[in-house]
Amino acid sequence: MTGIVIKSTGSWYLVRSLQGGQLYKCRLRGKFKNKGLKVSNPLAVGDEVTMELEGGEHQAVITEIKPRRNYIIRKSTHKAHHAHIVASNLDVAYLVVTLVSPRTSFGFIDRFLVTAEAYQIPATLLFNKIDLYDEEALAYMNQVMGLYERIGYPCLPLSAQTGEGLPEVQKLLTGKTSLFTGHSGVGKSTLVNALVPDLAIKTQEISSFSDKGVHTTTFAEMFEVEPGTYLIDTPGIKELGVVEMKKEEIGHYFPEMRALLNKCRFNNCIHINEPGCAVQEAVKKGKIALPRYESYLSLLQDEDSHR
């Protein structure tokens, strides 16, 4: 029997069978090694596994994991050098942002996009709460959306509250595995609720497998929107941290910089103040948006502080 991990706690796993949709509470048989990956969890949400029934009606043992197409890692906030896989086999990563109450910063958006680039996962920005925007805010939003669309990131305006723009989001989800993330307060829960039919029932079903007292919402959970369409909610994840990037690598994760990188005079250029730098030139000419370049500089600085 094969299935998809829809919840991973590290000690047990909830798997949805691909043969009938039932849920199984699973343990692992033997040791699973994540080759070349320094992570604390052997299995993540989105992993496809083989399992064998065991004992109780809804219990199984995971015997094998299929190779991952991709995955996103998050650094542990309390243990240095610890990281875990948040989710795997993703088709799209969505960031929910708002320009008012609260205002998502460019820095935060760009960090998310860089992470998605590093893991080669297509990213889309969802601008929520447009019902709150006045004319000025709408004009600003269009400007920001234009900036990101020119780089190649799809952007959608919506209101999880009024439902405006939701059908467009729903269309994008169909047949895919989508990860949702965003700052606290941007309306991610409201949106996930609007997108996943019977979310409360599904959440209840998932938590009915939890042992007493250990249910937490800090793990990513995968919901079936309809067969073949999955949505991964990442509660409590404030930031998808990029794990160990070399300074020279960072520019590659800005698509608008990527094409220019071999045009710099020095091949180890990090585009700060080197002469003959194609990136600085493009910033001066307005071909690279200033906020994007500032995000780039801030990521460089972060790497400095990690050494």
Ligand SMILES: Nc1nc2c(ncn2[C@@H]2O[C@H](COP(=O)(O)OP(=O)(O)OP(=O)(O)O)[C@@H](O)[C@H]2O)c(=O)[nH]1
């Ligand atoms: N006006 C307006 N309010 C919204 C919209 N979407 C969500 N809200 C409100 O924004 C607040 C935060 O929404 P949540 O869905 O809890 O936000 P969240 O991002 O899940 O926040 P956390 O649960 O803290 O991660 C709530 O009061 C919602 O009712 C929207 O489209 N328009």
Ligand SMILES: [Zn+2]
């Ligand atoms: Zn340069």
